[in-house]
Amino acid sequence: xxxxxxxxNLKKRYGGRWALNGIDLELNRGDxxxxxxxxGSGKTxxxxxxxxxxxxxxxxxxxxxxxxxxxxxxxxxYLPDVDHIYRWMTVRQxxxxxxxxxxxxxxxxxxxxxxxxxxxxxxxxxxxxKGMTERLKLVLIMSRNADLILLDEPLxxxxxxxxxKVIYAIATEYRWxxxxxxxxxxxxxxxxxxxxxxxxxxxxRTALFGNADELRAQHNGSVEDIFREVFA
Amino acid sequence: MAMQAVFDENSPIYLQIMDLIKQRICASLWNLGxxxxxxxxxxxxLRVNPNTVQRAYQELEREGMVxxxxxxxxxxxxxxxxxxxxxxxxxxxxVRQFVDGMARLGFEREQIRVKLDMYLENRxxxxxGDDEERG
Numbered sequence: 001x002x003x004x005x006x007x008x009n010l011k012k013r014y015g016g017r018w019a020l021n022g023i024d025l026e027l028n029r030g031d032x033x034x035x036x037x038x039x040g041s042g043k044t045x046x047x048x049x050x051x052x053x054x055x056x057x058x059x060x061x062x063x064x065x066x067x068x069x070x071x072x073x074x075x076x077x078y079l080p081d082v083d084h085i086y087r088w089m090t091v092r093q094x095x096x097x098x099x100x101x102x103x104x105x106x107x108x109x110x111x112x113x114x115x116x117x118x119x120x121x122x123x124x125x126x127x128x129x130k131g132m133t134e135r136l137k138l139v140l141i142m143s144r145n146a147d148l149i150l151l152d153e154p155l156x157x158x159x160x161x162x163x164x165k166v167i168y169a170i171a172t173e174y175r176w177x178x179x180x181x182x183x184x185x186x187x188x189x190x191x192x193x194x195x196x197x198x199x200x201x202x203x204x205r206t207a208l209f210g211n212a213d214e215l216r217a218q219h220n221g222s223v224e225d226i227f228r229e230v231f232a
Numbered sequence: 233m234a235m236q237a238v239f240d241e242n243s244p245i246y247l248q249i250m251d252l253i254k255q256r257i258c259a260s261l262w263n264l265g266x267x268x269x270x271x272x273x274x275x276x277x278l279r280v281n282p283n284t285v286q287r288a289y290q291e292l293e294r295e296g297m298v299x300x301x302x303x304x305x306x307x308x309x310x311x312x313x314x315x316x317x318x319x320x321x322x323x324x325x326x327v328r329q330f331v332d333g334m335a336r337l338g339f340e341r342e343q344i345r346v347k348l349d350m351y352l353e354n355r356x357x358x359x360x361g362d363d364e365e366r367g
Contacts, residue, residue: 171279171280176282189241193239193241193281194279194281195281196283196284213244213247213287217244221242222241223241224241225242
């Protein structure tokens with residue numbers, strides 16, 4: 001089967017500093033990659049390059065065979081893309097608005113997600129709590145039938161209830177037969193059961209990559225423990 | 233929402249899923265020849281990655297505990313002797329864990345027997361219904 005994502009020797013320089021310094025990665029359908037690393041390790045830069053929002057300095061990125069660009073963007077769902085929903089809209093209007101941009105938006109899935117994520121559809125976006133806003137954004141992203149789903153810190157600063165719902169949404173509505181997913185986080189523990197592969201980024205390089213269960217067996221501990229070991 | 237299994241993240245999750253499925257089969261929650269939930273259904277119930285469930289199913293098939301039929305799904309083995317063997321293996325492991333734990337606390341053979349007997353005597357009946365999902 002063809003890889004959904006193929007990254008070869010990816011490098012990105014900002015001024016005199018290498019934000020990414022030679023990353024290789026291949027993801028196939030059904031893969032859920034945990035992209036972990038401390039702040040400044042290159043997680044967001046990597047996701048931005050894959051999403052086509054910034055160019056690599058060296059190396060290549062292919063999404064279902066396409067370089068990042070208009071074609072790949074139609075098949076890639078990137079969480080911060082929906083940061084700019086208008087605050088005066090109601091949740092219902094925001095869903096309609098965002099769905100207009102994407103041919104692959106699945107309205108039935110959006111309805112199911114909105115319901116079990118407990119987001120009130122007649123609330124104004126401006127009036128949603130931080131956790132609610134995160135849930136809404138996740139609904140918008142997970143409702144797309146994208147080949148590649150990129151979630152940059154989806155649990156950033158949200159409460160445990162919201163976190164459980166986010167995890168449940170990923171478990172139930174992720175189209176694993178068709179998509180691959182990358183979730184960046186520094187909260188490894190919360191998402192451990194969802195990952196099947198992990199990549200630890202350290203100073204723009206791959207500090208560790210592997211199947212989550214294999215790593216648990218090799219290191220005799222959780223991915224969280226290994227994370228602490230690598231970044232101690 | 234369905235029940236949520238809590239896994240010990242210090243050891244491979246697919247191994248724990250295998251144990252959970254073996255327990256269900258040994259406890260006759262799933263009978264010989266029954267169809268298992270699809271990988272996806274199981275992943276949702278357990279809140280884990282479907283690839284991890286897939287791996288557990290593959291390993292169980294390699295061990296002969298389940299078999300797949302193309303296009304039909306995965307089924308519990310029809311071999312009663314196989315289930316009995318696995319049931320005994322699981323039981324031996326529990327006994328070993330119990331006895332090893334007691335020995336670490338300094339209990340001797342006879343004291344362990346007494347403790348076990350005392351517990352069996354006083355064990356409330358209603359607790360026996362909760363045992364199905366225990367590991």
